[in-house]
Structure formats: C-alpha cells, structure tokens
Amino acid sequence: MPVKLTNPIGYPSALKRQQALSIVSLQPRLLCFDFYTITVSHLAPFTLLAVRSELRLTEPKLHCNHMKHISLWLFALIFAGCSTTQPVTLAPIVDSETVQELEVLDQWQADQTAKTEYENIWERVIASYKLDTELDNDRITAQLNWYRSHPSYIDRVADRGVRYLYFIAEQIEAREVPGELALLPVVESAFDPFAYSHGRASGVWQFIPSTGRDFGLQQDWWHDGRRDIRAATEAALSYLDALQQQFDGDWLLALASYNSGAGTVRKAIRKNREKGLPTDFWSLDLPRETQAYVPKLIALAKLIKYPERYGLTLTPIEDKPYFAVVNTGGQIDLSQVAELADTDLDEVYKLNPGFNRWATRPTGPHEVLIPVEKQELFEQRLTELPSSERVRWQRYQVKNGDSLNTIARHYSTTPDALQQANELRSNTIFAGQQLLIPSAFKSQDTYSHSLSQRMERIKNLRKPKNSNQRIEYNVQSGDSFWEIARNHDVTVSQLASWNGLAPKDPLRVGQKLVIWSAQKASSKREVIRKINYRVRNGDSLAGISQKFKVSMADLKRWNSNEVRKKYIQPGQKLTLYVDVTR
Template identity: 40%
Template sequence: MASPWRLLAAGLLALLVSGCQSLPNPVGDADQDTDPALGLEQHSSWLEGEDLDSDSEQFADVWERMRAGYQLQDYIEVNPRIEQQRLWFVSNPSFIEKSSQRGSPYIFYIVEQLEKNNMPQELALLPMIESAYNPLAYSRAHAVGLWQFIPSTGRHFKLKQTNWYDGRRDITASTRAALTYLQYLHDMFNGDWLLALASYNAGEGTVSRAIERNQKLGLPTDYWNLPLPKETRDYVPKLLALSQVVASPEAYGVKLAEIANQPYFERVAFDHRLQLNRLEDMAEIDEGELARLNPAFKQGVTFDGPKHLLVPTDKAELLQASLALLKPEEQLNWQQYKVRSGDSLHSIANRYHVSVNSLKDLNGLKSNHLRIGQALNIPVPPGFKPNQPLHQVTQTASSSRQYRVRQGDNLWSIAKAQRVSVNELKRWNNLPGNALKVGQVLRLQGGQVAVVTNSSAGKPTQYRVRQGDSLYLIAKRHKVQLAQLQRWNPQASKALKPGQVLTLYLR
C-alpha cells in the first residue's frame, strides 16, 4: 500500500500537470524558430516598477550581493548530475574566470534587476551558461546575445531586428525580455523554477509533453524524473553546480573577476546618428568600450535602435556635454541610393568617398553583385549632394589604353581617377603587390577616362599620423569634418598608429 506521503505527492503532481494543461499553447523547442506562447503580455510591465528598498550597499562586491539572493540552493542535494557538472567547472576554472571577466560590465545590472523583482540571484549566472557572457554569441539555432533569443521569441518580446540593430544583443532590453520570459515560465509551472529553467532551454512544449507522458505512465513529474533532451537534462544541473562554485570560489580553486557593487554604466540620451568610435573620441572613452556596452548597433552606428546609449558612469557627463555642443554639420546623415544600369560597388563607393568594404558591411552584402533598383544606405555629411554631377571632361577610350605612373601615384589614386577597382588594375597588369615605379606603364581596359577638373572633393593630400594624434584633432587641424575624414579613411576608424598615412581632400 502506498504511504500517505506518496499519495500526497501524487496528488500534487496531478495538480501540477492539470495546471500545465490549462495554460496557453506552448512554445516549440528552443532550437526551433516557433512563435512563443500567448499570454506573456501580463508580465510585460512588471519589470518597470519602482526600485525596491534594499540594503545593497552593505555588500563588499556584486558576488556577495548575488550570493545573498540565492533561492535555489534547497534544490541541491547529493545528485550525481550536479556532481558531474561541478567536476567539469572545477576542472576548467578558466571558463568561469574568463566569463566573469567578460560579463563584468553587465552583471551588476542583471543582479539589480533580479533583486528588484524578487527573483533568484542564481539566474544572474544563466548568461554564463547560455553565452559565456558574450553579447555577440550566435548559435546554430540562430540564437543571439547574452540570453540566446531565437528570432521569433525576440520579436515577440519587441526586440527589434534589422540590418543595423538587433535588440537580442541589447544588454538592457534582452535582460528585461529574458526575466519576463523566465517569470512567465515560473508562473506557468506553478512556481517550480527547475521546470521553468528546463522550459527556457527546451521550450515549454517539450517540458509539458514530458510531464504528460510521465503522468500517463504513473511516473514522477518533477524535473529530475522527466525524459528530456540530453542538453536540457544537463542544463539545470549545470546552473546549480555553477552557483555552488560561485558561492565558495576559493574552496574550488576559482578566481572570480573583481566586480564592484555599483553601476558600471548609465544611459545617455541622444538625438543624432553617430558612429560609436567617434563618440568614444568625444568623451575620451577607451577604444571599443561603447561597442562592448552597445553591441546591438551592428554597424557601429546609432541607427534604427533606441535613442540612448549605455556609457561608463564616469564618462556619461562628459559625453552629454559633448553631444550638447555638437554642431548640425558634424552629425552623420544617411542617404539611400538606388542602383542604376552600369553601376558597380566600386563606382558608387568612389562617388560617395567610402570604401567598398564599408558599403558591403553597412548594407549586409555578401558579394559585389548588385541589382538594378536595389537600395543602398550610405553615410554622408550634412549638405553632401552626391547626385550632383562632378565638373569633369570625359573622353571615350578604346577598349585598351595605357597610363604612365607619375610621382606621388599609388594604385588606389589611379584606380579612383580611372573609375576602376584596385583589384582590376592588379589583374590587368599581373601585379603581385601594391608597389609602383615612376614611369611604369599600366594597361587599362575599356570604360571611360574621367579627368576631374573641379571636383568638390578637393585635392588629395597625404598626412602621416604623429604621436598624440586623433581623428578629431587631425580633422580640426585641417578644417575638415570628422565624418569626412572617417569616410576618406575607413581603415583608420578603429585606431590610429604613429606613422600611419591618411588621405585628405583639401580645397
């Protein structure tokens, strides 16, 4: 005869299953691009409540604060599945160490959001399992970001996805979406966080069907006894084991990154379309830091996304002041160009003074092939009118012509003047490298020779970068716009090195 405790447990399990069966249609497996369940809207605003009173300042660092908010430790008993995962972490301490360092700008924010909503602080470690705290992580199932949202689930949570911006990579937006989803799953499975976590990994449809199967067979329907995919069977033990290691890192020989119990970043509102690397120059922010905090701007341009940036707290005030002083002509505009018959990426790039690679990156092009009527997005300074014809004399050339190299010429300047690509010049003349000799004769094939007599671009001038130079200082010194200097030298947009040669078009 079954004991009273066994009968009580069976009754509770039956209630759990009946509750699951009455829920909205379940999501498909997490590795399938399916529409998420209905009914999430009721959770969509719960994260936006007022801050809760907290004694958070008492903690020495964010890890101590996280440990104080653990809620899942009662699930941990002598369990071989947890032991196996803990052994892996202890055998690979560098994984935790590197992941915690990578996540150091984001962890305080996640811990704070969990605390505001009384959710288990163990969930702050979930991005370490999902993506190793890499907001650029991309899976075979097309899941993206810290929290690994697939496209359809991201769209359901209003995480915008375009060629310019992907909200799944947005640190704050994706975190809010993930916590909303996790809270929904927690409510769906009657307050069972282990079933909620399993559903986050495999999809609530997979977990609900596993519960129903076990119920029909008279088997236990708790997480540990469900027939789930191997990845999901390891997923929850992995998180629980990781939480144990983080609880006592010294005991396991692991060194966590030092993370202060204070905000790493704050929001700065803007109303401009600007390049992140230019904003870094304006606010004296370390190179690449804005991209690390704002990885959702896929092309490094504040376009097609929210009107705010995450900025290191110690630089926010300076950036706000710099943006307030920004002149209209210093802002970056965008034009759309429709491909016409005879156009090529090289000719369009020359017309707008940008590089072919920049055009391809900005428009998500995987090849040089263009279609007539295709729309291309191109960055231009205010007032720039590329569709106005240049003042030039054009002479028709024969199918084969020649050009004699002069002092100061290089392959790029010759290709630009002759409306051809550098690769074409090298191919036509069997050039293994970029070196040219004065007097050397180059073969040109077909097309037209454009002799510019009054180009609005000005005369090309070379400038050698000196110690202490920045793009902003060079632009100011030569009285050109920073956006122009960046367009003329796209290869120099990331960093400058003494001795590097830049091209300027000075009138």
C-alpha cells in the same frame, strides 16, 4: 504563451493582451484586478508594479467583490512602506486593450535609493538566491568537477560579465526572481555578447530570431536587440518569469523550457504522468543538452557561493554601476562616441553589442551606454559637437543603372537611411540627382566589432587543419546551403560554421562565402560563380567540361538528374560552378 514586448529599438515596454503574465515586484503575489490598473513608476522597495486588466486572482478563493477592501489595503501598504514614493494613480480601464507602459529600461539609470551594501557583486547575487543549491545530484557533481578543473574559464567569464552583472542584478531584484538567473548568461554564452550558435541564437541570453521578436527585440541591418544588454535582459527575465508561472512556480522546469522549449518539457511531463512516474525535472526524459543545462547553473551557483570549498578564487567585481545611458539626440558614429568618451572603440562595442554597423541606427532611439566614470565628460563634449559633425556625409551623383539598394550596399548603409537623409518619398531616383550619404569617419577595419568585421575574422580563423585551399563563392539567385555544400563536397554544418552562420540562416544574392577545400593549395584564391548553361547543338559533356575547365566527375555530380542518359540534348539546362580567375 510568452509575454510579447514591443518597442522601436527593442526595449520591452508593454504586455500583449491574453499573453500577459504578472511582472510584479510585490509580495504576497495574490492580487490581480478586473476594473483598475495601478502603475507605480518609482516605488522602493517594490520598484515597479504593472497589473493588467486581463489578469485574475491567483488565489482562487479570493473573489473580485473584495476589490474596494483590497484597494484600501494596497494604499495603506504602499504609503506605510515608503515615505518617498511618487503618487499612485488609480483609474478605471475603459478599453480592454489598454496596457500600462513598463518604463524600467527606456530611461534606466542605476538605482540610487538606499539599499543593502555588499562588498562585491557576487555577494549581492548570492543574497537573491532562491533555488536549492544544496542538492546532491550526480549531474550537478559532474558539472562542479568540470568548473573546478577549468578555473581560467571562470576568470574569463567574470572578466566579460563585469560590464553587465550590476544591471542584471538590479533587474533581478526588481522582479524578485532567483538570483541564480544572473549566472544564466555564463551557461548560455559564457557572457560573450557576440555569441552566435548553430541554432541562430544570439547575445548573452541566446535568443533565437523568432523568440526575440515575440519579446519585442527588433532585428534589422543596423541593430540586433537580441544582443542589446538592457533589452535582452528585460526580455529574458520576462520570458523566464512567464515560464515559471506556466509550470506553477517550478523554476527548474522553467529553466529547462528556456533551453529546449515549453512544449518539449510538457511532452516529457505528460509521458511520465501516463506511466505513473514523478514529473519533477530530475525525473523527466529530456534532451541530453537540457539534462545538463540546469545542473550547470546549479553547479555554478554553488561554486559562486562556496568558492573556497572548491579551491577557487573568484575575481572580485565591485557592486556599483558599470555604465550610464546617454541620449545622443541623433545618429552618431561609434568612433566619435569612443573619442568623446575617451574610451576604446572596442569597449564601446562591448557595452553596445546590439549595434551591427559603424554608427547608431539613423531612426533611433538614440541611446548609447558609456562607462559610468566617463558620463560627465561624454555629455559635455557631446553638447559642444554639432549634430552635422556626428556622422560624416558624402555627396553622390546618381548614375544610370543606380538604385538606392546598390548605392546603400556600396556605402555600408541602408535604402531607408538614404531615403530619410535625402527626404525621399519613395525609392525612385534618377541619373544626375545628388544624394547625401552618411558614411563612417574611419576605415571599416577600425570598427573591429561591427558585424561585417566579425564575420570576416571568423572566415579567416575557422580554417580546418586538413584544408589548404580557400575558395570564395558568391551566392547566386536560387542558391541554398545544401546546394552549395553538395557541389563543393562539404557538409552544410561545415559551410555554415566557416562563415559564422547557422544552417537555417537565409542567404542573399551577392553574399560572399568562404569554402575550405582539402585539395592542394593554389598560388591564388579561387572565385567561384554559379553558371546556368543551356546545351547547344554539337555539345558534349567532355566538350563542356573542357570549355569551362571543370572535371567530368564534377559536371555529372552537379547535374545528376540531367545526365542520367549517355547523351545530352540541345536545350537541356546544366549547372556549373566555374572559377572565373582561370
């Protein structure tokens, strides 16, 4: 079972009991303790050591009676290896649930300790390689040929990855995992921080919602930890490290599991064992996507290592930090962040892709990533900007029929944010009450990488070639992708794709969906509403179709279970999809 990490904004900070697998940057990796927990907060070259009480010795012949000798050995090793380390605390564990906090990300800044200098980040990544990149395999060759024939693709992903590679390389070195993992976001998402798959996977590491939550990546209206570069990188490396330990150090099986799930890989191994066949990655009967997934990474690692061999020129990326972490002390409009840092708003979003809206989360933590060369300027200007001017506030007088939900939706915020801003103890409000509402400094289309603006672009860009008519459909109570798709004669996958969604995404009442029809274009957009109609005395299918300006064929298709007989009966309920602009 994978490591479970939790933290308010999704920055992993702890290991769950009985799920813990070693995240230890110490070699040889044969130590685990029953009675003691050791925490080294800053230790070169080890960087971080957190050992859980539940873990056991990985060398079965080494018995815990040697604890005292091991402890003395460990102290000797640590103080001989680094004269600048901070004190190491050794304390008995009283509560078996006690877990030491991992603070690698919570207050991360680029490691300034002495280290090997590289001309560029590619050399640094290559220096950490641990997989066999010299494998001669047809699947690897096929992927290499594809990369060679698409040099612009490599340039494009390098241009995106320049923001994140230094941080990822640091985390990989801290964990002593294969350097090839730094290239995995290329395979997963082409280093697109806003990538979203048909399977609901999001971010450069492509976490699905459930796995993201298992690894402490919080997902809410304001922020999606799966797209947060720091949190998602830490979670992905924890997940991959846990998987390789499940498969006895086999990184190829761990990578296959990251793609298709550990259960799928174990099932394939079991089948091969029953048949007396080898159980290495190359011998397993895995899904087609997974069979290509691992070769893609190995081919890419090979190409990065030997670009001249394959006729490619890599875009050089300096081996230096790209961003710094700044605590703003409270919620702040992202357009304000851009102005204070003298940086494009698009760049702010690309460094902070976890933010779904126009501002940081009201409840914090209040951290933003800033281009490292702008850190001093940003911090200076931030101290000069009063907290009250970091978010714009509007006064609103509650009207009859208002609720926190409707007000929040209208002003692009959340009920929780309104409660906090107005110190409300509950969701109850009354007519005449004055509310303070946080709102964006600029128009919504200015925040081009906010979730709502990205979704709107997708709706406009994914028009099929053979479709002329755009229909806007408002989701009604009880609607599903399947029902809406069926009633508009399209497929579920088409409907989801046109709207930048996955088929399993939940729909909410009032949500607007775009449906593209192959019918002749009309002079105006249709606005479709779902109507539940109760048959009255004297009604007929023909009369109802004329009344609501729908075809008989559609009426029968929408109500195939209700109109099996020749005549309809008073009291029957029929479903209609009506263009309210007619």
